[in-house]
Each structure stands twice: as structure tokens, then as C-alpha cells.
Amino acid sequence: MAEPMEPAFGADGLVPAIAQDRTTGEVLTLAYMNHDAWERTRQTRLATFWSRSRQRLWQKGETSGNVLRVHGIRLDCDGDAVLLLVDPTGPACHTGARSCFFNEVDAVADTSR
Amino acid sequence: MAEPMEPAFGADGLVPAIAQDRTTGEVLTLAYMNHDAWERTRQTRLATFWSRSRQRLWQKGETSGNVLRVHGIRLDCDGDAVLLLVDPTGPACHTGARSCFFNEVDAVADTSR
Numbered sequence: 292m293a294e295p296m297e298p299a300f301g302a303d304g305l306v307p308a309i310a311q312d313r314t315t316g317e318v319l320t321l322a323y324m325n326h327d328a329w330e331r332t333r334q335t336r337l338a339t340f341w342s343r344s345r346q347r348l349w350q351k352g353e354t355s356g357n358v359l360r361v362h363g364i365r366l367d368c369d370g371d372a373v374l375l376l377v378d379p380t381g382p383a384c385h386t387g388a389r390s391c392f393f394n395e396v397d398a399v400a401d402t403s404r
Numbered sequence: 405m406a407e408p409m410e411p412a413f414g415a416d417g418l419v420p421a422i423a424q425d426r427t428t429g430e431v432l433t434l435a436y437m438n439h440d441a442w443e444r445t446r447q448t449r450l451a452t453f454w455s456r457s458r459q460r461l462w463q464k465g466e467t468s469g470n471v472l473r474v475h476g477i478r479l480d481c482d483g484d485a486v487l488l489l490v491d492p493t494g495p496a497c498h499t500g501a502r503s504c505f506f507n508e509v510d511a512v513a514d515t516s517r
Contacts, residue, residue, distance in 0.1 A: 296507075296509055307420050307434060309422055309431060309434065315429075316428075316429025316430070317429070318422060318424055318487055320480065321420060321480060321485040333509075333510070363508065364508070364509040365505040365507055365508055365509065366505070366507040366509060367433065367434060367504040367505050367507070368497050368498065368499050368501070368504045369504075370507070372434040372505075374431055374505040384480075384481050385481065386481050391480040391481045391482075391485070392478040392479070392480050393478070393480075393481065394409075394478055394479040394480070394481070395476065395477070395478055396409055396446075397477070
């Protein structure tokens with residue numbers, strides 16, 4: 292079986308893409324790509340996503356300047372998820388945080404109530 | 405603004421969840437959670453997902469024994485993505501690979517054709 296070199300886009304035309312700092316290993320953000328975003332990311336080496344809220348292509352950092360330079364791209368075993376190995380040029384989150392994943396949740400639910 | 409302590413499930417009732425090896429930083433897999441999967445993951449500390457293909461709850465490793473022990477849980481800035489920091493007990497991928505993200509793709513598209 293040939294390895295998938297294009298993502299398996301979902302029924303909505305999108306595939307989730309994880310951006311991971313290739314140096315620190317930190318998971319920075321998760322966003323979505325349509326086929327155009329995928330192609331632009333590969334061509335420009337700058338992470339480009341499809342904004343579901345704004346319904347348009349969106350190059351990460353196009354306003355803030357905090358682009359994600361793409362060093363490597365991987366697909367998962369069945370091709371329906373993308374992993375971008377990136378060099379961030381600044382905070383990846385629009386809040387100014389280095390990573391979007393800053394909300395810590397207790398691992399064990401409170402079952403006493 | 406209070407931090408979201410429950411994910412913002414999508415219109416389909418699902419939220420994507422990334423499992424990352426908390427020791428090596430390797431991104432192991434991406435799967436989906438519905439509310440039940442989220443609750444079970446928190447209560448059991450074993451990564452539990454909603455299988456979209458089988459349309460049922462699925463505790464990772466329930467067949468293979470390769471469970472993902474959940475050490476920490478984070479939500480992203482707007483709560484619509486989950487990051488699980490896990491200790492894997494074996495290969496995370498059903499192919500036997502340590503990570504599902506083993507398909508490397510060239511970062512630059514071939515624009516010559």
C-alpha cells in the first residue's frame with residue numbers, strides 16, 4: 292500500500308493540522324486545512340489554515356507577524372490528520388501565549404458531586 | 405473570563421484530542437472525543453475516544469493492551485481542542501508504529517507539473 296501523500300480530507304473538506312515546535316516538542320496549536328491551505332503550506336513553507344469562523348484562508352501570523360515556518364510535514368497512518376513540525380517566529384496563540392494549550396484540566400473528574 | 409474546563413464540542417458533538425508522549429514529546433495520535441469519552445478519560449485516566457468509523461466509545465488499547473495513561477489534560481485557548489499528556493504502554497498506532505504520524509511529506513510541493 293502506497294503511503295498517503297495527500298491528506299484524506301473529511302466530508303467538510305477539512306483535515307485537522309497540529310503544529311508542533313520542532314525544537315522544543317511543544318504542541319503549539321491545532322487548526323484546519325482545506326486543500327488550498329494544504330497546497331499553500333507546502334509551497335510557501337508557512338503554515339496556512341482554513342479559518343472556520345471567518346471562512347477564508349488564513350496564513351498563521353499574517354497580521355501579527357508570528358508565522359510558523361514549516362520544516363516538516365507528516366500524515367498519520369490513515370491520512371486524516373496532519374502534523375507540522377515548525378519553527379515559530381513568536382507566540383503561536385492569539386492571546387500572546389507561546390502555545391494555545393495553556394488551560395490545564397484535572398485528570399480525574401470530581402465524582403463527589 | 406473563566407478558563408474553559410470542559411471542551412467546546414463541535415456541532416457533531418466531537419472535539420479533536422491529541423495524545424502526546426509526556427516524556428519524549430512525540431505526538432502519538434489524534435482522535436476524537438464526545439462528552440462520554442471526555443468524562444471516561446478524566447475518570448479512568450486512560451485515553452478514551454469516540455470511534456467515528458465504528459460509532460462507539462473506544463478505550464485506546466482495549467484490544468491490544470497498548471493503553472495511553474493520562475498524566476495531564478489541557479484545552480486550547482478557545483476550548484475546541486484537547487491535548488492529552490500521556491505515558492504509552494506500547495505502540496500507539498494500530499500498525500505497530502510508536503506514533504501514527506510516520507508518513508513524511510515533502511514540505512515543498514512539486515510545482516513543475
